[in-house]
Amino acid sequence: MSDKLTRLALAGALALTLLAGCGDRRAEGAQGPGASPPPPLPVTTLTVAPKRIQVTLEAVGRAEGSREVEVRARVSGILERQLFREGDAVRAGAPMYRIERAPFEIALQRAKAALAETQARRERAAVEAARLKKLLGERAVSQREYDDAAASLAQLDAALQAARAGVREAELDLSYTSVEAPASGVAGRSLRSEGSLVGTSRDDGLLTTIVRHDPLWVRFSLSESEYARLRAGRGEKSRVAVRETPGQGGSASQLTGKLNFTGSRVDPQLGTVQLRAEFANPDSRLLPGQYLGLAVEIGETDAILVPQSAVQQGDRGSFVWVVGDDDTVAPRPVKTGEWVGRDWVVREGLKAGERVAVDNLIRLRPGAKVAPKPPAPAS
Template identity: 55%
Template sequence: MVFSATLLVACKGPEGAVESATAGAAPALPVQIKEVQEQDLPLTLEVVGQAEGSKQVEVRARVTGLIERQRYQEGQPVRAGAVLYQIERAPFEIALQQARAQLAQQQAQLEQARREYERLRPLAESRAVSQREADSAQSTLQLAQAAVALAQAQVREAELNLSYTTVTAPIAGISGRSLKSEGALVNPSTDSLLTTITQVDPIWVRFALSEAEVARLRQSGGTQVRLTDAQGAPLLGPGKLNFAGSTVDVSLGTVPLRAEFANPQQRVLPGQFVKAHVELGRVRGFLVPQSAVMQNEQGRMVWVVREGQAQLAPIQTGGWHGSDWVVTGGLKAGDQVILNNLMKLRPGAPVTVQAAATAPAASAASQ
């Protein structure tokens, strides 16, 4: 029986031996790759920011009265100085007339006191009347002058209160919801808020960076910021940093920053969340899709194809460019980075390249 089995194997010849060896080897895993090329790339940081108006004011009533008319349309742009509300004028017109009448009365008394003093002064000098009478006339004149000054101030106050019955927009911007309706009674001391106006062109975007990121930003001298929506589509033209905090938030370890953007078509509204891309200068590196980069306690790494086998390559990253990592170390031009089947790979495992996704350097650098 042993002889027969040996003879049977021998009769299969060399082709049978090759088939047995092939059956015992692990099959090559099909993978997709990207052949990377070194490029001159903008180095950016992507953070979530929130928009806010560059100016926001509360429009308040400054006199007590009934709102006779609302003169603006809620949610629409208004220019600086535009009339928003009209508060009843009649009580303040009457108060102004009374103040002017009081002023006229005080001015008449002033003229009488001046004539009396002018009459008594030469008589006192010639001792025709006592000095006491002359001093009394002088004091009466001074009191009349003070009463006229007070009456003039009261007229000015009445004129100012009358002007406050016409409520105007202090700045140009987008009007808010009216908090008071026509016929409502407003009081400047207890219930004065009427509406708000927000200036959205330019618009500001607030965000925060870590201490290390702020240090890199200051070192690079970069001030340009771009905005995109959740899908990565551009929102506005490039903006610039206009504020950087001088202290670190001890609870988060971040520094607040703010950028300003032209927003003539109101594409970004206050309160809206956006993605801010802060430029930190330019760097030589490779673009690697985010999905191809793995991370553990030793750092970031990618799988690359070398001599038909999968090998792990530790990398150093410098930030983001679009949805790709900017790899500044660990790769060389022409390396084939594996894009899929990452969880199935093992160091030294044979792989078969299915298709290459090559991004030309020129097109990537122009993004």
């Protein structure tokens, strides 16, 4: 019995030894020097080359009407009627309000009566002065009597001028009862209701405002260095484009305008120079008070562009994956500038003719072999 158990134990040990040997040979076959390497990773590459681009300065500005006018009452009285609709466009000279006329019509009649009375007194004084002058020549009156008559005539001439000015003033006050638009534009909210007593003071004289939307002005500022670049480029002939409206988070359809004002001094606190651009705005797409993203075009230059997706961020800043002549990749630190459409401007780190990987970037490792392929044609 013991011999039988011994033979079974030896047979089992031999089987385990054979299995272990087979496993070692399989492991050697998988890890040995004859194993096939992994296939190259397919990546899309872009051969960079200089392109002619616009040099722009980015800024944020605030829109305002090219004319913003207060409509005020110039005489005191009861506001009888409002003659416009709030928010509608009005033309210069169009009637907007009517103030009660009766008190000013009465004042005009009184001024005309005073003028007529002064005119009559002046004519009588002129006749008297002429009569005394004739008598003075005949030595029938004294020089003093004639001088008094001449002085009275001169006083009445001055009074006549004052009476005429009074009539003119009364006519103006009567005309001011019709409040007309001082400029063309869009009428704002009416600040006084019909039946209100309005005056000429700062508090109770403001009736509404008119804002001209077309053209629209946008005020913005540039730093001293940016302003120096502007002056060295196209200067005041630079074009200004509206790129976006930050308040709405969207595009502004690339409205293009021109500079119509540049400041003559640097703000000592902010170190900036004030500028203003003018835009055609016939459909009131932009409104005064909006904040707008602006691009000031100051000239053209040659630059290397890469897609934004090709630029990665690492511990040492921005970098791209450059594909060498042997189709291996290596990270390359770059210094980027502004955006041009969907591309970055690369200021430093790349040369014309080099290939940059633009996809599969997360799977790349330094020295990895890749299979470059050209980018797909744009649709």
